[in-house]
Each structure stands twice: as structure tokens, then as C-alpha cells.
Amino acid sequence: MSRTGVLALRLAGPLQSWGASSRFTRRTTESAPTKSGVVGLLASAVGIERGDDTSLAPLAALRFGVRIDQPGTRIRDFHTAHHGVTGASMPLSERFYLADAVFVAAVEGDHTLLTDLHDALRAPVYLPYLGRRSCPPSEPVDLGRYEDTTLEDVLTSVPWQASAWYRRRRRTPESLTVLRERTAAGADEPADVLRDQPVSFDAAHRRHALRTVVTTAVPTPSPAGGGSQQGPHDPFAALDALDALENESA
Template identity: 65%
Template sequence: MSVLTLRLAGPLQSWGASARFVRRTTEAAPTKSGVIGVLAAAQGLERGDDTGLARLAALRFGVRIDQPGTRVRDFQTAHHAVTGKSMPLSERFYLADAVFVAAVEGDSALVEELHACLRAPVFLPYLGRRSCPPVLPLELNVRHDVDIEGALREEPWQAARWYQNLRRRDERVPLAVLRETVATDPGADVLRDQPLSFATEHRRHGLRTVVSSGVEVPNPMAARARRAGSRTVPSHEPLVPLEEDAL
């Protein structure tokens, strides 16, 4: 078994689960359905390829919240493509300036294949909605020596530098983790984001059991702050040259 980690970052992200009709909300973290959709797009799977989707949906999924971002709301209008009639005003919610580390665990050959596909995707990947492109490469690492819990614990903090700098006094930073688990795991919760079909005419999702936990990761900006604080600040008295001239 191997683990593929991804960095999900962009100006906007939107990870809907049960939202429908004119109010489209977003979860606080990427959904399994959304991330599997990213991998399916990279592979070039068609929406109706339920067999190929089942192969990806069998991967175990987890996500770490490195930078929670800010929830923002947008109002959108649209017209019917055939009749030209105005559609109802809709609300769309997004996460701005968020960064996540997602991880999928499964067969080593499939994980390596997905890693290669992310480097040269067939279809353009996006972060939940087509209007949300990612920044920087999506793929981070392929790990063969740890499980999904270990990968999310060992992956360096991926938050933006300005965000890390806000926590520069903290040597280690606590981060929330949502990972897929069995129903008997204490504290387990249920989400409806297990993808069953992406076909336009019958898009379906099943229930998935998840548990919330936390990890602590080193803060690289803390070391920078220590080095800056250890430097000797040269003495400077701006009035000395004026006093010397006066003499």
C-alpha cells in the first residue's frame, strides 16, 4: 500500500456535499467526492465511467486543514440556454485563501499511476468548481513506508508563508485532520460524499464514515524568528555625527 499526498490551494475553493438548487454551500474541508473528481479528471475518465470511478472511490481518503481560509458568498445570475429565460438568483459559497493537504491510500501501482497523471492531466483539474483553478502543482509526495495517518502527520506545513509568519512564535502548530475510518471507531461521524457515479443523468453519492483528529507539525517560520532574534543589532545613534561636527 502507498499514500499519495496533494496540496490543494488556490484563490477560491468550493467543496459542496449536500447543497442543491439556488443555495450552493461549501464544506470547511475538501470532500472525498471532490478530490476523487480531481484524480478522475487527471486520468481522463469520462463522467459515465462508473467502473473506473469505483476503482478510485475504493481509495482511503484523509485531509489536513493547513490554512482554513475565509468563507465568502457570491450571487450569480444565469439564463436558460434554450429559452433565454432568466433563472432564479443563486447563492454560491467559497473558501478564500485556504490550503489543505489531501491524501489517498491504496494499491501502490494505482497510486503511482495517479501521481503521474497529476503531472500531465488529461482534463483541467479544479478545486470543487470549474471557476476555482489550483495554484502550484497538486502532487506533493508518494510515500510507501507510512499509512494515511503517518503521511498527514509527516507532511511539512503547506500554509502560505504570510500565514505561517502569523504563528512564528509557535515551534509546533496543531492542525485538524479528517480521515476515513470504520463505523466502530470512537467519535466517528458520517458524511454523504462517497462517489458512486458522476454521470450527469444520475449523479449519486453514498455514506462514508470519518473521524476528526489532530496532528502537530513544525513551523519553519519559528526557526527564522529565532535566527533573527539571535543577531546582534548594531548600535546606532543618529546625533553623534552632528555632535562631532559641532566640536
């Protein structure tokens, strides 16, 4: 019997966009990363080309889940473009993003495949992005590889990844929402169906199948390093301190 494990990712950036049903000039985003988007990120890191469905299949077969650590804010943008040859204006499109969101995504599967993906994330062939190429992550996405455990255990135990400024301004929630794929053993669990199972990323015939998504909640774990987590430099920390002093003197 082959060994299995879990690979965890921290998905955080100024903007993210995880489309599952976008059509024509309206490009929406889900409230959390999609499996197709995260599998695409991993495929890019390992160097799989868009038309290589054979190499994509093992990644698509991984079991997927995501935890919403910082929901972010949904924003809308209007996008204009011109035809590269004729210069004619293209139709105005409406695009939606999640601003200031943070998620923990995880994939569960074969130990050897996850080891290769873990190595690729630290030296990617193609740079990762959060749903769209205009949405780069604010820091490396690798959160580590876990042995002899399950997707559920990792999404329950990984420290809370919300940004330092978010934790300063908001009360710690009692629980965090987890969206995960249903297992055969949990066939009786209530689930939603989403057309988000990647089959092909080929631009000429991009295809997605249906997958089941179970929504649960887990107790909010302590942030890394306890209550004094030291994350990336926060340029707004001084402004927050100044606001606090002004509020005290008011």
C-alpha cells in the same frame, strides 16, 4: 499481498468550494475538501469520463484523509445566469467559497493505482480544479507518493503547507485538524457520517453513499525548508514589510 502507499496533494488557490449537500439555488461548501471532490480531481487527471462508473470504482475505494493547514475564510457570492437557448433569466443562486485556504489531502491504497494517479497529476488529461471549475489551484497539486506508510503517518509528517504570508502574520498553531476515514481496526473511534462516498458522477444520476469521518489533531510539523520556506512569489510581501515599518514608527 499487493503493495500499498499514499499519494499526497496540496490544495491551495484563491477560491475553493467543496459541496456535499448543496441543493437548488443554495450551493454551500464544507470547511475542508470532500472525498467526492478529490476523487473527481483525480478522475479528471487520469481522463475518466463522468459516466464511466466502472473506472471510477477503484478511485472511490481509496482511503481518504485531509489536513487543514490554513482554514481560509468562508465567503458568499450571488450567481446569475441565462438560458442558453431562450435567453431567459435563470433563478438567482447563492454560492459559498473558501478564500485563501490551504489543505493537505491524501489517499491510501494500491501502489500501482497510486503510481498511475501520480503520473496523471503531472500531465493531466483534464485540468484539476478545487471543487468547482471556477476554482483552479494556484500551483501544481502534487505533493508526492509515499511507500510503505499509512495515511495517518503522511498527514502527521508532511511539512506545514500554509502560505508564507499566513505564517508571517499568525502564530504557528500547536496542532492541525485532520479529517480521515475510519478503519476497521478503529471501529470504536467516534465518527461523523457524511454522504460523500462517490458512486457515480454521471450528470443524469449522480450518486453518493455514506462514509464515516474521524476528526483528530496532529502536532503542527515544521514548514518545508524550516522557518524560511521559499514558496511562490508573494506580491504582498513588500506591503507587509511596509506595514511592519509603519507599526514600529507609530
